[in-house]
Amino acid sequence: MSIEILDPVADVIEHAPDTRRIPKLGFLGWLSVAVIAFALFLAIFGPMLAPYDPVVGDLSYSDVGPLAGHPLGFDYQGRDVLSRLLAGARTTIFGAGFVALVAIIIGTSLALLSAWFGGKTDTFLSAALDVLFAFPGILLAVVAAAVFGASLFSAALALAIAYSPYVARVLRGAALKQRAMTYISALEVQGFGAWRLTVRHLLPNISALIVAQGTILFGFAMVDLAAISFLGLGVQAPNADWGVMVSDGKTSLLLGYPLVSLSAVFCIVAVVAAVSFLGDRLESNSKGGNR
Amino acid sequence: MTDLLTVTDLTVRLKMDSGMREVITGTSLTIASGEAMGLVGESGSGKSMTAKAIARLLPDGAETLGSVVFDGVDVLALTGDELREHRSQVAVVFQDPRAHINPVRRIDDFMTESLRTLRDVPKGEATKRAAAVLEEVGIDDPAKRLRQYPHELSGGMLQRVMIATALLSEPRLLLADECTTALDVTTQAEVMAILDDLRRERGLSMLFITHDLELAGAVCDRTTVMYAGQVVETREARLLHGDPLHPYSAALVDARPDIDSTADRLRAIPGRPLSAFEAPSGCRFATRCSFAQDSCREHDQVITELDGGLVRCERATELRGKVREGAHV
Amino acid sequence: MLQFIAKRLAMLVATLLVASFAIYGALYLAPGSPIAALTGGRTLPPEVMAQIEARYHLNEPFLTRYWLWLTAAVHGDLGESIPLHESVNTLIAQRIGTTLQLVFFTAILIIIFGVGLGILGALGRGSVDTGVLFASTVSAALPAFAAAVILQFIFGVTLGWFPVIGTGEGFVDTVKHLTLPAIALAATSVALVTRVTRTAVREELDKEHVQTAVSRGLPWSDVVRRHVLRNAAIPITTIVGITIASLIALSAVVETAFGLNGLGAYLVQAAQNKDFAVVQGISLVLVVAFVITNVVVDIAYAVLDPRVSLGSRAQ
Numbered sequence: 061m062s063i064e065i066l067d068p069v070a071d072v073i074e075h076a077p078d079t080r081r082i083p084k085l086g087f088l089g090w091l092s093v094a095v096i097a098f099a100l101f102l103a104i105f106g107p108m109l110a111p112y113d114p115v116v117g118d119l120s121y122s123d124v125g126p127l128a129g130h131p132l133g134f135d136y137q138g139r140d141v142l143s144r145l146l147a148g149a150r151t152t153i154f155g156a157g158f159v160a161l162v163a164i165i166i167g168t169s170l171a172l173l174s175a176w177f178g179g180k181t182d183t184f185l186s187a188a189l190d191v192l193f194a195f196p197g198i199l200l201a202v203v204a205a206a207v208f209g210a211s212l213f214s215a216a217l218a219l220a221i222a223y224s225p226y227v228a229r230v231l232r233g234a235a236l237k238q239r240a241m242t243y244i245s246a247l248e249v250q251g252f253g254a255w256r257l258t259v260r261h262l263l264p265n266i267s268a269l270i271v272a273q274g275t276i277l278f279g280f281a282m283v284d285l286a287a288i289s290f291l292g293l294g295v296q297a298p299n300a301d302w303g304v305m306v307s308d309g310k311t312s313l314l315l316g317y318p319l320v321s322l323s324a325v326f327c328i329v330a331v332v333a334a335v336s337f338l339g340d341r342l343e344s345n346s347k348g349g350n351r
Numbered sequence: 352m353t354d355l356l357t358v359t360d361l362t363v364r365l366k367m368d369s370g371m372r373e374v375i376t377g378t379s380l381t382i383a384s385g386e387a388m389g390l391v392g393e394s395g396s397g398k399s400m401t402a403k404a405i406a407r408l409l410p411d412g413a414e415t416l417g418s419v420v421f422d423g424v425d426v427l428a429l430t431g432d433e434l435r436e437h438r439s440q441v442a443v444v445f446q447d448p449r450a451h452i453n454p455v456r457r458i459d460d461f462m463t464e465s466l467r468t469l470r471d472v473p474k475g476e477a478t479k480r481a482a483a484v485l486e487e488v489g490i491d492d493p494a495k496r497l498r499q500y501p502h503e504l505s506g507g508m509l510q511r512v513m514i515a516t517a518l519l520s521e522p523r524l525l526l527a528d529e530c531t532t533a534l535d536v537t538t539q540a541e542v543m544a545i546l547d548d549l550r551r552e553r554g555l556s557m558l559f560i561t562h563d564l565e566l567a568g569a570v571c572d573r574t575t576v577m578y579a580g581q582v583v584e585t586r587e588a589r590l591l592h593g594d595p596l597h598p599y600s601a602a603l604v605d606a607r608p609d610i611d612s613t614a615d616r617l618r619a620i621p622g623r624p625l626s627a628f629e630a631p632s633g634c635r636f637a638t639r640c641s642f643a644q645d646s647c648r649e650h651d652q653v654i655t656e657l658d659g660g661l662v663r664c665e666r667a668t669e670l671r672g673k674v675r676e677g678a679h680v
Numbered sequence: 681m682l683q684f685i686a687k688r689l690a691m692l693v694a695t696l697l698v699a700s701f702a703i704y705g706a707l708y709l710a711p712g713s714p715i716a717a718l719t720g721g722r723t724l725p726p727e728v729m730a731q732i733e734a735r736y737h738l739n740e741p742f743l744t745r746y747w748l749w750l751t752a753a754v755h756g757d758l759g760e761s762i763p764l765h766e767s768v769n770t771l772i773a774q775r776i777g778t779t780l781q782l783v784f785f786t787a788i789l790i791i792i793f794g795v796g797l798g799i800l801g802a803l804g805r806g807s808v809d810t811g812v813l814f815a816s817t818v819s820a821a822l823p824a825f826a827a828a829v830i831l832q833f834i835f836g837v838t839l840g841w842f843p844v845i846g847t848g849e850g851f852v853d854t855v856k857h858l859t860l861p862a863i864a865l866a867a868t869s870v871a872l873v874t875r876v877t878r879t880a881v882r883e884e885l886d887k888e889h890v891q892t893a894v895s896r897g898l899p900w901s902d903v904v905r906r907h908v909l910r911n912a913a914i915p916i917t918t919i920v921g922i923t924i925a926s927l928i929a930l931s932a933v934v935e936t937a938f939g940l941n942g943l944g945a946y947l948v949q950a951a952q953n954k955d956f957a958v959v960q961g962i963s964l965v966l967v968v969a970f971v972i973t974n975v976v977v978d979i980a981y982a983v984l985d986p987r988v989s990l991g992s993r994a995q
Contacts, residue, residue, distance in 0.1 A: 190691065191698045194971045196929030199947075199963060206951035206959045207706050283823040287933045290825045291948045306829055310937070314844065318833045325826040333821040408895055438897035450888040453907050455914070455985055464906075465896045500986045520896065 089341045095334035102149035110143035114300040123317045135305070135320040136312050137298070145323060148300035152286060152328070155216050155295070159281035162220035164274045167227025172258055174228070175235030189225040197222035197284050205293035212285075212301075215294040219284055227273055234266045268346035275339035279332045286328050302328050355556045356382040356405065356524060357420045363397070363404055366412030372628040374400050376580045377417070379654070382524070387550060387557040389567025389574035389588055391603070393624035397580040398560050402526045405558070406441050407434060422523065439469055442517035446529040448509035452501045459497035462516045469520075484515040488545050507538035514546060518553070525550065525557040532561070543570060564603045568592035576600045579635040580627025586660030594672070596662040598640045601674035634664070642670060684982050692975045696968060700753070703963050704746050707956055749960075758961035763953060768961035772943065776965075778847055779931055779942035781854065785862040786869075787924045794870045794923075795916060798877020802885065803904065812874065820871030824930050828864035828937035835860060845939040861938045865930060869923040876919040880912040887911075914984045921977030928970050 085093065107114070111129070117139030125133045132141035170189065174182040197219045204218035205211075238244065239262065247257055288294035289303030297304055302324040309320025363375040375397040382388045392398045403409050405419055407426060419426040421437065429437050445451045452461055462484075463477035472480075478497065485493035488511040501509060510530060517525060527546065531539040547570050550557050561567055567574045567588060574588040576599060584597040595601040602620045622639040634652045637643040644666070652663045657671075664670075724732075752759070758768040801812030822830070836844035848857035884890065885908055893903045932944030939945075943962055950958035982988045 187694075191695050191702075193974070194695050194699045194967050195702075196926060196966075196970060198929040198932060199966055202932065202947055202951045203703070203706055203959060203963055206954060206956065207709050210952065287823065287825050287930075291933060291936055293948060293951060303825075306825060310829065310832075313829065313833050314837060316837060318837075321829045322833065325829055328823070329821050329826055332823065333817075336820065406895055408891060435897035435899065438895055443892075443895045445888065445892065447888065451892045453889045453893075453911065454987060455911055456906075464893070465898065468898055468902055502987045 084345060085338070085341055088337060092334035092338040092341075095330060096338065099149060099153055099331045099334075102146060103153035104150075106146040106149040110140075110146040112140035112143040114139060114144040114147035115298050123312050123315070125317065125319070132323050133317070133319050135308055137308075141305075141320055141323060144300040144305055144320075145302070145327060148302045148305055148324070149327070151212060151289075151295050151299065151301040152282060152303065153331070155212055155285045155301075156278050156282035158216050159220045159223065159285060160274050160278040162217070163223035163227050163277055163281075164270060166220065166224040167273075168231055168263075168270060170224065170228040171231035171235050172262065174232050175239045175262075176254060176258055178239075185228075189228055192222070192225040195222055197280075198288065201284070201288045202291075202293055205288075210293045210296060212289075212295045215285060215288045216281075219281060219288075223277055223280070227277065230273055231266060231270065234269050235262060238262050238265050268342070272339055272343035272346050275335055275342055279335040279339060282328065282332050282335070354381045355384045355386075355422060356380075356558075357418075358401070358405065359418045359420075361401065361404060361415070361417035361419065363400055363409065363416075364414040365400075365410060371414060372626070374580055374627050375404070376627050378577070378580070378582050380575050380582060380585065382556050382558060384523075384556060385554045386573065387547075387559060387571040389571035390558055390560045390577065391562065391564050391567050391574055392577035393562055395579070395624050395626035395629075396577040397627060398577050399528055401577070402443070402528050402558060402560055405524075406438060406443050406526055408443070435469070439465060439520050440522050441524045441526060442520060442522035443526045443528065444510075444513050444517050444530040447533050448506060448513045449501065451513065452509060454501050456500075457497070458499055458501065458504070458512060461501075462497070462512065462519060465516075465520050480519060481515070484519055485512070487518075487549065488512075488515045489541070490515075507534055507542065510534060510538075510542050511545065514542070514549070518549060521553075523556060525555050526560070527557060528560045529562070531566075546570070564592060564600070565607060576603070579625045579630040581635060581663060582654065582661070583636065583663045584660065586662075590660070595674055596657055596660055596667050596671070597636075597664050598642050598670070598674050599636050602639075602641075605675060642666060642674070681982070684988070685979055688975050688978055692971055695971055699967050699971070700750055700964060701746060703960055703967065704749055705742075707960065708742070753961075753964060758964070759957040761950075761955050761958045763955050768957050771946070771958060772961060772965060775941055775943050775946050778940055779935070779944060782858055782861055782865065782931055782935070782940065782942060783924070783927050785855070785858050786865045786927055789862055789866040790869045790873055790923055791920060793866070794873025795877050795920065797870075798874040798916070799881055799909070801874065801878040802881035809878075812878065816871040816874040818871075819867050820875075822864075822867045824864055824868065824933045825937055827867040828861070828934055831860045831864050832937070847940055857938075858940075861934045861940060864937070865927060865934045869927070873916075873919055873923055877912070877916050880915045881908060884908045884912045914981060917980050917984060918977055921973065921980065925970050925973040925977070928966050928973070 102109075117134065117137040119138045121134045121138035122136050123134065124138075127133070130140050130142065132145070135141055135144065170185055174185045200222045201215045201218040204214040208214040244257060244261065247261060285294055286301075286303030286306070289301050290307045292307065295301035295304050297308065305324035306321045306328075309318070309322075309324065312318070313321045358378065358380050361375055361378045362373065364371045364373045374395075378397065378401060380388065380390075380401075390398045390401065400409070404415055405421070405426065407429065409415065415427055417427075421441065424433075424437065426437060452458075459478050459481060462481040463472075463474065466472040466477040466480065467474060481497060482493040485496060490496055490508060490511055496504065496508070496512075504512065510533075513530070525546075530546075531542050534542060543566070546557075549555075557571075559567060559571055564574070564576070568591065569588075571588045573585060574591045575585040576583050576591070576597065578599050584591065584595065584600045586596060591600060592604060595604055599620075605618050606620060608614070608617060620639055625635065625638075627635075631638065631648070633648040633650055634640070634643065637648045640647070647665060650665060652665060654661050654663050655667065657667050749759070756769065758772065760767050761771060764771070797812050797815065801809045801816075804812075832844045835841050842860045843857050844860065846857060848854045890903060890907050893907050894900075929944070931942060932948055934940070935942040935945035936948055943965070947959065947962045947966070949955075950962065
């Protein structure tokens with residue numbers, strides 16, 4: 061007794077991107093945002109705020125514990141740990157940001173191409189991605205280090221490439237769903253071109269998911285990049301970087317002076333936890349229709 | 352005929368995010384042995400919940416008041432093994448068969464599970480019985496179907512499988528919850544016919560839940576209409592369709608387009624159906640009733656007997672014969 | 681079903697071909713000539729250089745070289761490490777045992793704790809669930825190297841319960857030595873598996889077909905076993921498979937942190953020393969392992985979910 065009417069107008073209204081609404085995050089969500097904001101602040105201003113030289117130390121202070129003016133003590137090279145933490149924020153955080161950004165750009169482009177053209181393009185790209193899936197991020201970074209020499213850039217680029225297929229796969233699904241919606245067909249019929257439709261209509265409607273994915277990726281990137289620096293194949297000593305610090309501090313830790321490694325670990329874990337939590341929240345919001 | 356099922360003053364509250372919400376208020380109905388009772392209402396009327404209460408399938412945290420007596424047993428008080436025994440006596444056929452069958456197990460596994468687990472029937476024997484019932488519901492080559500997985504069968508076939516499975520455990524009461532709604536019209540008719548035949552053959556009682564008054568009228572002995580969690584009318588099925596007592600039942604009948612006449616507009620009931628917890632005090636249908644008067648809105652309506660049926664409307668006697676379209680008061 | 685497996689194996693071979701091509705080709709991306717890359721920039725006497733040229737067929741076209749390398753690899757010969765004058769095979773064989781032990785141990789931890797806690801959280805009472813959620817959030821925040829360092833400090837240095845470096849001799853000793861590394865490696869994976877398991881079981885509990893089983897009067901233990909867990913096994917097996925596959929690369933970090941002489945740690949060293957043949961050889965081994973693991977996961981998925989391989993043949 062009930063008739064279902066397909067209402068293209070309702071479809072449009074329902075799916076117009078609502079960019080004005082502030083996402084619902086809850087207390088922990090906003091706390092995460094605060095932590096991330098603080099980390100970003102350190103990333104930008106950290107090196108300038110460091111009270112002592114983060115790179116060159118005084119060996120006579122090697123592995124000395126906390127003193128007045130040096131709340132976290134010194135590392136094995138006699139460098140002030142706090143200063144190194146402040147300075148190290150930059151490479152750790154910007155490096156991860158670079159990875160996330162590049163991975164999102166590559167992944168989104170591939171996903172949109174796949175979703176828009178479908179058919180052979182989709183099959184080909186999916187097959188290509190399948191091959192890329194065979195390379196774990198760390199492996200690719202290690203090979204890159206062997207080929208190009210160990211550096212933050214080679215490691216970050218390698219990670220970004222290794223992450224792209226995951227982004228592409230998730231976004232492809234969402235993009236395909238959008239592509240199939242009636243409002244796109246309606247606009248197509250009116251003569252709007254593929255580029256315009258993709259950028260001005262499709263993209264905004266998956267933007268929430270992209271941001272969520274980007275946030276989650278940032279967390280993974282931070283961990284992987286720090287791990288690679290820990291292995292000595294990313295940021296190179298004597299630069300300050302949280303991953304490098306964990307590695308630096310290992311010998312000291314085994315001798316009973318854990319502060320270097322542990323403080324760096326704490327910073328990494330805090331930011332990663334905040335980012336993961338925020339990413340999860342954003343993702344469930346984007347799916348739960350918090351538009 | 353003795354009453355197999357007696358529901359008295361059933362009130363159910365469900366736990367929702369916003370707190371406990373009442374979905375059924377003081378509902379009573381009886382089903383005799385071998386009788387088919389239709390339960391008709393729109394969404395939110397409480398009809399599905401009534402069935403769930405009878406089968407003890409309400410969600411966690413639900414509050415149930417009143418009494419449900421099945422074959423002399425107080426259903427609401429059952430626990431453990433006795434509860435499981437009760438559940439096997441009351442077979443439920445659900446609306447969306449595909450969602451209600453485990454997709455990763457074969458059909459024979461699904462059909463014989465109850466027999467094997469609860470009644471210790473050996474696998475070979477159980478499979479034979481399953482094949483026999485499948486033939487009864489009109490499925491060809493039952494042996495082949497039994498070896499298949501649910502995704503290999505169409506919706507209509509799956510619903511027949513569900514009905515067959517329900518019959519396998521030889522229940523006394525069949526609860527059919529909108530079991531044909533998800534099917535196309537032709538399949539609907541076939542499934543209804545099978546259900547009706549088998550029911551009569553085996554002398555099963557049935558509670559047939561639907562939003563389609565006419566369908567209920569075709570298959571059932573008596574029909575109960577629910578609105579906003581309350582029973583508003585109970586009457587012999589054919590009579591209810593031709594000569595309703597309650598304005599809501601009449602509106603439901605009128606809303607169905609008549610193939611023999613032309614109309615400029617479809618007759619819809621103004622407003623939207625309410626759940627029990629959204630309904631106003633006084634007559635719950637008053638907001639949408641074309642016969643509502645102030646007194647209706649002031650008094651909570653009670654069930655009264657009228658012409659062999661039960662109706663919840665203080666104006667029922669007054670409106671006798673005039674509730675259908677075209678009658679003005 | 682067989683068709684499905686055949687298809688997957690074909691894709692596996694194709695992927696490996698392309699991947700091996702990429703691994704081999706990476707050498708030529710290196711700045712400078714291939715010889716410089718192979719020798720790591722060291723200068724060697726002319727006869728040795730000539731030997732290298734012959735050995736690596738450097739005068740022949742790229743594709744020929746790739747083919748020769750690949751066929752040799754398939755036959756088990758991964759070339760020779762120039763700085764060390766040892767066959768890559770030997771170098772790998774010496775270390776693969778440690779890595780396999782570590783990955784195996786870690787996999788057991790992931791399955792027992794990840795799946796176990798997930799099921800506990802989904803089926804248990806509210807307080808149990810909260811406990812599980814909390815534990816998994818903590819665990820999730822500890823990437824392998826962080827966990828490694830923390831564990832080393834607390835249990836190794838401070839409490840002295842476990843050794844912090846090296847592999848140990850004999851079964852019990854090895855287990856002792858691998859305990860902290862395995863826990864460190866397992867930490868984030870356990871958290872992920874717990875979460876997915878919990879969600880999968882929870883979702884399955886709410887499904888209509890479970891309600892049907894209950895409505896037929898089946899005992900709860902049967903319902904859980906035959907319908908909830910059996911169906912939830914699909915996504916659970918997938919995530920367990922994926923996390924175990926990821927261990928392959930992650931082992932490098934933990935092995936380095938704990939001074940274990942495994943493939944991963946050696947790969948890192950070889951990369952630092954620009955020992956190219958070793959990097960290629962180990963990379964190939966790891967990629968093969970990774971891809972094979974993923975194919976096994978795919979096949980397991982198809983076995984558990986008949987809808988995948990048989991497709992829909994509704995009449």
